[in-house]
Amino acid sequence: MDRTKYEKIMRGAGDLDYEIYLNTKQLLACQKEPDELCNPDELQFMIVHQVEELWMKLMATTLLDINDEIRAGRTLKALTLFRRVHICQEMMTAQLVLLETMSPKDYQEIRLKLGNGSGQESPGFRTLLKMPTDLWQTYEEVYLEGGSRTLEQIYDSEYSHDEAYMMAEAFAEFDEQFQKFRNAHMQLIYRSIGVAANSLKGRPVEILNEGLRQKFFPALWHVRAEMTDRWGGTYGRKRDKLPHDA
Numbered sequence: 001m002d003r004t005k006y007e008k009i010m011r012g013a014g015d016l017d018y019e020i021y022l023n024t025k026q027l028l029a030c031q032k033e034p035d036e037l038c039n040p041d042e043l044q045f046m047i048v049h050q051v052e053e054l055w056m057k058l059m060a061t062t063l064l065d066i067n068d069e070i071r072a073g074r075t076l077k078a079l080t081l082f083r084r085v086h087i088c089q090e091m092m093t094a095q096l097v098l099l100e101t102m103s104p105k106d107y108q109e110i111r112l113k114l115g116n117g118s119g120q121e122s123p124g125f126r127t128l129l130k131m132p133t134d135l136w137q138t139y140e141e142v143y144l145e146g147g148s149r150t151l152e153q154i155y156d157s158e159y160s161h162d163e164a165y166m167m168a169e170a171f172a173e174f175d176e177q178f179q180k181f182r183n184a185h186m187q188l189i190y191r192s193i194g195v196a197a198n199s200l201k202g203r204p205v206e207i208l209n210e211g212l213r214q215k216f217f218p219a220l221w222h223v224r225a226e227m228t229d230r231w232g233g234t235y236g237r238k239r240d241k242l243p244h245d246a
Contacts, residue, residue: 007034038113041106048098049119055088056124062088063131067138075163082170089177093184100191107192119185128178132216135171143167151223156230168220175216 014025031046062085069078102110119125143164144150154164215221 003034038109039106041102042110042113044098044102045107045110048095049122051095052092053122053124055092056122056128059085059088060124060127060131063128063135067135070138070142070167073142075167079166079170082167082174086170086173086177089174089181093177093181096181096184096188099188102192104192104194111193132174136217136219139167139171151219152226155223156227171217172220175220178216179214 011028012019012024014020019025030050031043034043037043062081066078066081066085069075069081140146143154149164151168153159154162154168159165
């Protein structure tokens with residue numbers, strides 16, 4: 001096959017309505033030219049991470065809209081928008097599998113080009129790390145009515161599966177999906193550069209595990225633990241040993 005011919009077709013001329021609307025000429029120029037790639041897998045590496053920046057841009061913009069909808073009292077619209085965010089999170093995690101087709105050696109060559117850069121410098125990722133604090137403040141003001149309601153009431157003693165509960169669960173889903181992405185990313189790092197390697201500008205790669213323990217909305221996880229302890233009091237804290245227990 002004539003590689004040059006097909007590479008030209010892939011770039012397109014950039015003058016058709018579809019190309020103009022999507023700005024494909026500039027979009028497809030965001031990757032290195034074929035003769036500039038350190039190896040064929042570098043194109044995949046760049047595209048996956050560029051696409052993830054776009055998903056994170058959509059997520060962050062949608063979270064801003066969600067905040068506005070909550071404050072306007074439009075919970076159902078906010079829940080629909082949250083579903084969009086959750087789908088983006090799922091796709092971000094799923095597309096990491098593509099990078100598993102890259103050999104460790106190919107990644108080492110790419111990493112030389114990346115230098116000291118890492119995903120911690122991603123503008124989308126850094127934005128998403130900051131937004132939950134403001135979102136939770138909005139939730140407290142609107143659904144906890146400035147302190148007149150509690151999560152315990154919403155989840156347990158006055159549970160009615162109302163808007164406050166549904167929105168809290170959407171927050172919890174966001175938190176859970178973010179951790180799934182982080183875990184998948186961590187496993188990819190293990191597969192690419194190993195467990196004991198140094199990364200992140202010379203810091204141990206294990207430092208990424210700290211992020212796996214982070215919860216954006218700790219109150220939503222704490223209320224579950226409180227419920228378990230409270231309800232668990234009816235059957236005791238310690239069970240009898242099963243016959244096969246040592």
